[in-house]
Amino acid sequence: CVQLYGFTSTYTIFVFALATALMSIANNITSIYIFRFIAGIGAGGEYGLGITLIAEAFPKKELGRMSSIASIGGQVGAVAAAILAAFVIPSLGWHALYLFGLLPIILVFFVRRHIKESAEFLRVKENRKITIIHAIKKYMFADLGTAWTSIGLMIMTTVQIAGYFGLMNWLPSIVEQQSHLSFKGSSLWMISTIIGMSIGMMTFGTIFDKMGPRLSFGIFLLASAVLVYALAYAHSIGLLLIIGAVVGFFSNGMHGGYGAIVSRIYPTEVRSSANNIIVGVGRAVGGMSSLVIGLIMERYSLIVVMLFLSILYLISFTVMMTLPGLKNFDQSSSK
Numbered sequence: 001c002v003q004l005y006g007f008t009s010t011y012t013i014f015v016f017a018l019a020t021a022l023m024s025i026a027n028n029i030t031s032i033y034i035f036r037f038i039a040g041i042g043a044g045g046e047y048g049l050g051i052t053l054i055a056e057a058f059p060k061k062e063l064g065r066m067s068s069i070a071s072i073g074g075q076v077g078a079v080a081a082a083i084l085a086a087f088v089i090p091s092l093g094w095h096a097l098y099l100f101g102l103l104p105i106i107l108v109f110f111v112r113r114h115i116k117e118s119a120e121f122l123r124v125k126e127n128r129k130i131t132i133i134h135a136i137k138k139y140m141f142a143d144l145g146t147a148w149t150s151i152g153l154m155i156m157t158t159v160q161i162a163g164y165f166g167l168m169n170w171l172p173s174i175v176e177q178q179s180h181l182s183f184k185g186s187s188l189w190m191i192s193t194i195i196g197m198s199i200g201m202m203t204f205g206t207i208f209d210k211m212g213p214r215l216s217f218g219i220f221l222l223a224s225a226v227l228v229y230a231l232a233y234a235h236s237i238g239l240l241l242i243i244g245a246v247v248g249f250f251s252n253g254m255h256g257g258y259g260a261i262v263s264r265i266y267p268t269e270v271r272s273s274a275n276n277i278i279v280g281v282g283r284a285v286g287g288m289s290s291l292v293i294g295l296i297m298e299r300y301s302l303i304v305v306m307l308f309l310s311i312l313y314l315i316s317f318t319v320m321m322t323l324p325g326l327k328n329f330d331q332s333s334s335k
Helices: 012-025 030-058 060-092 094-116 120-126 133-142 142-179 186-209 213-231 237-251 255-265 271-286 289-298 302-322
Strands: none
Touching: 012 030, 012 094, 030 060, 030 255, 030 271, 060 094, 060 255, 094 255, 133 142, 133 271, 142 237, 142 255, 142 271, 142 289, 142 302, 186 213, 186 237, 186 255, 213 237, 213 255, 213 302, 255 271, 289 302
């Protein structure tokens, strides 16, 4: 929709906010699934819009840092939600917590009234001669090179999401069980890893802008493949939190880089759709990692889980090194 109507005429954030607020009246598992599914549609659409807005508002030489800052905003939101839950749920219950999902509507109303379409979008809209579907085929799957770049980026985002869910959802409880450590809830783990992620995102964005995607992704992917094993050797809460922050620094520091790459490789005609398609596939497939890790844990040990995640990062590194779009990434165009 962004390619057709622009930022001021898209309403994915309204879909997300309203579906989240409807969770306040959910009284069975079916309604929860339905409302969360609708919220996912809204959130998925908003990602491409936000990254595209950044791409059109800032110079290309700053896209790595700007998209990383946007990713940090997501981490700040996660911490804010956890803090809010700690105050709201004990007194009002979990249903009331979801009413705060209406707040984005107020913010978006203000933003929509003050934002203007970019000159780049207006030019493309004026000269548009093909549909969005044709634009996707033309710019994302026109030949073997562009098709492999698009598919390869989907593989990389799949690994990114799989690593995130593995790190945030499974590893704390796995390490607790096998190392006989005990957290008071998961707040300490979440805070330490998010701090590491946020610092990693800013570091990655800076390297990306100065040295390009292949070097920045190469460093972070290889470091993730090695450092994930360190979690198996944490024998105290303090050490586990430190290792979690370091692993989070590398494994999720890359998150903002995907939007920067897509925004540089694909033109305005398809930029938002490309972001949503590539990251959407990554979320759908990578989100299954929790199930896979659970199945591995039923049969094997923690070190096998680490091996699984490490192999994923090595696969992502191998794919990244073969992508034509990154080989031809013209760093000089950002100057």
